[in-house]
Amino acid sequence: MQDKNERRTNRERSETTRAVLIDAARKLFIERGYAETATPDIVAAAGVTRGALYHHFEDKKALFAAVAEAEAEAVAAETEGAVLDGMRPREALIKGGEAYLAALAQPGRTRLLLLDGPAVLGRAGMDEIDNRHGTRSLRGGIVFVVQAGGLPRDLPIEAMTQLLASAYDRAALAIETGGDADAYRAALAMLIDGLAALCG
């Protein structure tokens, strides 16, 4: 029955199966959300069986975590690509934020990363993922600005990073549901410039 089936190493089999599962799951999670996506649909789209899914992932949540990780990495990559070497610190922050909003404008990403993610994995679980990807560059940007003397030196870096990240996330959500994108961009810029103004 396995006529032209070229022989594949176990590692190859696993990796492709995992990849095809994550891809199919990502598509459905983005289209319908976590709760409305059933594992039978995922495996059907992936062309495998539920046995394979539960062989590679502990449960549905673990598969979701893998998808969220991949998506967060993609968003981080798109974001960092927008920050060029020559930029001034403040400019880098603004441009990076801009790119972050653009990356999250991809349909379904806000639901996956900002709504389902925290609910399914918990805020702590989502923080772990974010800290491996997106938040890193934001925190880096803030540190950069502080060092350049553009932000107060007594600023609690970690906390402020979280708050600004959260503001950007909310802006992305609001924009997606029809909010005034320019108003949110302006408000974000004012938050950053306001911090800078504290240096006076």
Add this chain to the structure above:
Amino acid sequence: MQDKNERRTNRERSETTRAVLIDAARKLFIERGYAETATPDIVAAAGVTRGALYHHFEDKKALFAAVAEAEAEAVAAETEGAVLDGMRPREALIKGGEAYLAALAQPGRTRLLLLDGPAVLGRAGMDEIDNRHGTRSLRGGIVFVVQAGGLPRDLPIEAMTQLLASAYDRAALAIETGGDADAYRAALAMLIDGLAALCG
């Protein structure tokens, strides 16, 4: 069989049943979260049957929405209670925020209102609830400060309200998971004072 059953009006029957359902659901949603709470458990705790539940609520989501509404109202009440009449605008904002964080420190409230809420009802659905309660006073506070000349006049009120609310929410979540509360309070104050500094 209904020996000493005093006769109750239909309205009374409905209202008490709805109330007892919402109370039981709130307790369980707060303890275990939305997804891990089954309707059989809710009705058992409430002392009714699933028939009653589905008579009064369209589905589990609708019951959750009612719970979230009640909880948001409670948080708003606690928050507004902390803002006294004589306060200066900035002080009112800070104190109100403080009270908001304290209200959200009640166990399970962050999960209910900040994690499950947006995931189950969507950000838009949660906004509707928030706009009926908590966000109103925050927006009012911001308008207040702007009018007092303490914030830039070209500030996009609606967007900034959302961003600051989001920052407070994230602070509440971070504090609950062991974050440095003082750092977050300081960071929030810096965001507000930074905006004020833009008036220079």
Add this chain to the structure above:
DNA sequence: ATTAAAACATACAGTCTGCATGTTTCTGTG
């Protein structure tokens, strides 16, 4: 009193998740 309607209870159908148990494909060793 009697009939309608609202409130509530019971029963059922369909679906989903996670696991236990097969079967196939690869890996390592003599």
Add this chain to the structure above:
DNA sequence: CACAGAAACATGCAGACTGTATGTTTTAAT
């Protein structure tokens, strides 16, 4: 290259849950 043994995958099953359809009781209205 034969042949265990393990890894990868498939199939089948048990328990649980949601939403609805249908029954029963309590209130309302004439």
